Amino acid sequence: MKKLSLNFWGLLPAYLVMSLLMVLPLLIIFYVSFMSSDPYGGYKAVFSLDSYTQILYSYDWDENLVLNLQYLKIIARTLLLSAATAIICLLISFPVAYYISRQSHTMKTLLLYLVTLPFWVSMVVRVYAWVLILSNDGVLENGLRFFGLIGDIDSLLYNNGAMMVGMVYTYIPLMILPIYASIEKLDSRLIEAASDLYSSRMNTLRRIILPLCKPGIVAGFVLVFVPSLGTVLEPMLLGGGKTMMLGNLIQNQFGVARNWSFGASLTVLLLCIVLIFLMFQARRTNLNKEFS
């Protein structure tokens, strides 16, 4: 009995904080998403499904309800860019993690330290670095011009590519670490055995190494993909505010656009996307194991 109550008291603060500061706010968001919007911000406590229909339909200038794909486009762009970010991170991370795992012990420690270090540097600063590099007359443009590689070019900033570079740069350590962990667990004798049996390197990679590293790859994918879905900073600073992602769209509804219920319905939508994705992944791997 005493043990039980100790368990109870130990977990109580965590439950309290999480239910008051995470679950309760999410329930309020859910509630607000079914209310009508107020033209000057906030919401009116009148039931309405408008904020959900608004995702797909809008009123045209003659007040007819018409299909409107603009938000769907933003959602699709968000999914695509996040998936592309995760895939690019994966393509870079796997060879890098493998390379690190083949080094001597000291070298390994050093390289892993170098991988994690940028993660400790403020995200805003890291994104700012790319503004500096890519901006008009920025470091990259001047550098390329100095070597005579380019003439006069348009800004490298303010496009999907710049945004992707920023996202890959921000999230890539989250991909390398879990993949490295699973490569470390890999028994190198398996690879040697495959080679002794005249399996080509590509074949060994495909048949042995990749399947065995799958838990790490999946964990890395989740760790990069989920935060990418909610990216706010990169589109604002590197995307120039012209190409929006779901995170910005949501933020705007609570800011200058002053449409809280629409913002809430988009938040619910984003939450659903994340939940579906996580449930899909949870079947394959135990997330909690990978997080620790």
Add this chain to the structure above:
Amino acid sequence: MNISALFKPNREATHYPGFGAVGILFFSFLYFPILVIITYSFNSNRIVSVWQGFSWKWYASALQNEGLLNALQVSFTVALFATLIATAIATAAALVLSRGKNVKHAKLSQAVVNLPLMLPEIVFAVAILILFSQLGIQNGMLKLILAHSAFCIPFAFLPIRARLQGMDNNLEQAAQDLYATPLVTFRRITLPLIAPGIFAGAMLSFVISMDDFITSNIVSGGGATTLPVYIFSLVKQGVSPELNAISTLIMVASLLIATPCWLIAKRSR
């Protein structure tokens, strides 16, 4: 063909040519932006990207920038409180979840503690904005501390639990066999043993809180502008060498926090 070669372990097989090149490219990609920031922070020219000569002057002006120092103070205070709260809560939860007997709903509890990791941060940010506006909480610092405490909990929790799982509970068992009360066992045995985990968790929470932009940007109000929000406002106003100097100072500070933390985590493994 040399017969003896067949009996040697085939080291070559585990080697993939080209992976090394990717590795080197990757590390250049990772550190090039950081080098750019540092280099141009010493540029005496007002226009960042055109090099004119070496100068310390941007550091001098950064250190006299009142807005920056205010933001630093806000961030530091928030991070300190959030870290203390999150670490205390996370330590208790980690102890129960890896040492408690007959814990009901252990899996659920684990998921609850890690909840902030599952959500894109913008979701949490707008949700907490609405909560605060419904409750009518005015104090900007209080809002930041509450929000940061919540999302720092899993970052404090994971290293502590990893530490607890990494050590067996023989010592605790022995102490209890010697009739030590649970409290004494905890204070004399468990706590010293998991101290490195707690330290690592606290440091991680501290950095996560100091770095947070998305939530702070949305809930911040008068007198509660955090460092990342302040830097963001500077970036929006355009690039400047002073901003580079500020960024470099922040990177040095991060390095000073990260390195001992890394060393301790290494040693405790």
Add this chain to the structure above:
Amino acid sequence: MQSFTKISLLAIGISLAAGANAASDKLNIYTWAESIDPVLIEKFQTETGINITLDSYTSNEDLLAKLKSGSSDYDVVFPSQHFVKIMVQEGLLKNIDAKNMAAFKLVDEQWKNMWWDQKSEYSIPFVYGTAGYTVNRDKYKGPANSWKEFFEPTGAAIGNIAVFSTPDEIIPAAQLYLGVEFCTEDSAQMKRIFELLKKQKKDVAVYSSDNISSRIASGEVVMHNWWDGDSMRTRKNNNAPIEYAQPKEGLVGWLDSMVVPINSRNVDNAKTFINWMSETDNATIEYNYYAHSSAVKIDQSKALHQAENSPEIFPSAPIKFTQACSPAAQKLVDKVWTQLLQ
């Protein structure tokens, strides 16, 4: 471990002490970017012992959103006339009995008891001016005496226009150009506005209200939506080759007032600040710095900006002030903007 506990207790003590001593002598100001002279901030702090923290915004919409979130903790903010009206309606402002404040006596007669605050309860007028557009004369040699050049660009302006990031002043500008009433509730008229802006969009390099001076002065864009005083001080201070256009259809007028949000926790300090800023000496310093026309009396003998060297704030074009739109009209404005930026 014990020393760790001690250190943390000490740290808590220090930060609590730091927080406590600053409680009563604080003033949180939320104002237009680069609007208040840092010299004045410094002077105010030394004279009154009140500590100012200053945050800035670049649109009335930003300000409204922040106040509407109900927990912004600001003590003095500077909305334009129509937003004063909206904020009063929405119950976001504190009745500070403005007409009995010392500052009120210094307000220019023409700005007293205006439609947005008829009994002068909430607001003390601060500065006024216009929203229009600025051209970079190094890059653009064409005429700049109509909104036509801005909305239907030709020559060097094609693809090199920058527009404010919020609809507040750009839609009234488009309405002036097309001869549509401000705040119209006529959907067909607003559709024309939408189509004009939609057509302009392909020539818009960026929608932004941040960092305008460097963008237009450097020639990164050749035309930029801007405010009169901001354009003038960039021309004067940086010797920039820019000109503030005088569109014959009219400029969009605004007047920013000093008001106190309903939730302010430092109302007395806020009133002290408002009175202090309106004092003639300080208002003159502010006029010379901000370069917008002052709504309170200034010392003309010390004023740097006179009619002969300041065409921006002594415009030849007519001025039409924006109004507070009805919810129905506001919905149409928002609709134009969301459809435009999709």
